[in-house]
Amino acid sequence: MRAAVKAGLTLAVHRSGLASALSRRYGGAGTIFMLHSVVENGAFYPDRGLRCPTAQLDAILTMLRRRGIALVSLDEAVSRLRDPRPGRFASFTFDDGFDDNLSRALPVMERHGAPFTVYVATGMITGDLDAWWLGLAALIRSRDVIALPDGTTLACNDAPSKVAAFDAIERAIHRRYELLPTIRDMIAAAGLDLPGLVRAEGLTLQRLRRLAEHPLVTIGAHGTTHINLARAPEDVAREEMAANRAFLEAAIGRPVRHFAYPFGNARACGPREERLAEAVGFETAVTTRHGAVFPDHLQHLYALPRESLSVHDTPHTVACKLSGFYRAVYSRLGAPVSHMGSDAAGDRP
DSSP, X not given: OHHHHHHHHHHHHHHHTHHHHHHHHHOOSEEEEEEOEEEOTTOOOSOGGGEEEHHHHHHHHHHHHHTTOEEOOHHHHHHHHHSOOSSOEEEEEEEEOXXXXXXXXXXXXXXXXXXXXXXXXXXXXXXXXXXXXXXXHHHHHHOSEEEOTTSOEEEOSSHHHHHHHHHHHHHHHHHXXXXXXHHHHHHHHTXXXXXXXXXXXXXXXXXXXXXXXXXXXXXXXXXXXXXXXXXXXXXXXXXXHHHHHHHHHHHHSSOOOEEEOSSOSTTTOOHHHHHHHHHHTOSEEEOOBOOOBOGGGGGOTTSBOOEEOOTTOOHHHHHHHHHTHHHHHHTTSOOSOOOTTSOGXXXXX
């Protein structure tokens, strides 16, 4: 229901011309898109917001090409901020290190000649990732009802209700991260093998190396265990970044220069994490704050905004993301340039 309402709103905004009007202020030089897992067409996952079907990814890339938007690497995106040129660009990024980034995303990206960055967490390869969302999705998939410790019960006896249950719990967690121990206990009590779920979906070292060898691919870092860095002591947060970078560089035999903050919202990363990313030696870092990228982001290379893409997206939502519509809405028509020091309203809802 939530996704349907948003889709209807963006359709109206797109057709009314409002998105085009907002684009002059909020559209920037280009957009960095964020994806996670790319799945088979028609496959069902409770965590739909983390999944993008191959046909949909292909359609989005086709749409961008038809609109004359250049598909560029993250390095080229930064270069275009330093040396502006006519036309807008789009850069694609994939978080976590799903094996399907190699098996499903890469063939689609190859067909369009589209470069992309894959931010890999060490734990996605070793199985040590704190991937509570995979455990939550598996729990919901296996149940008809989820009983929460506060007495709330969520029906999940069909596909729509399973998606709704996952979305409701995930939103609650991102509002109050202190709920996570309870969710982890529920996953463990159900006998779910979280490391096994991670290994089933994550890249192996061999597959990571194969992905890294492709000329369209840049490997970036995403932390060792995917914890909320802002809630961790500074030495732990720094080690999450530095150890992950060292692991990946040893694995692929080349520098790892870009970082994505786990979760990436204002409750998961801020000015301290921005300073740490620079101190560890990364050249850029991306958040999940809404917005386009502007030349002004050259002063905020460790706080680059992104717009997500998933099964929920339509041509109209993509057009709104290109225009900066979501930044305009969630910042309440505030400053177009989203960064760590700007208002937190630019976070995705």
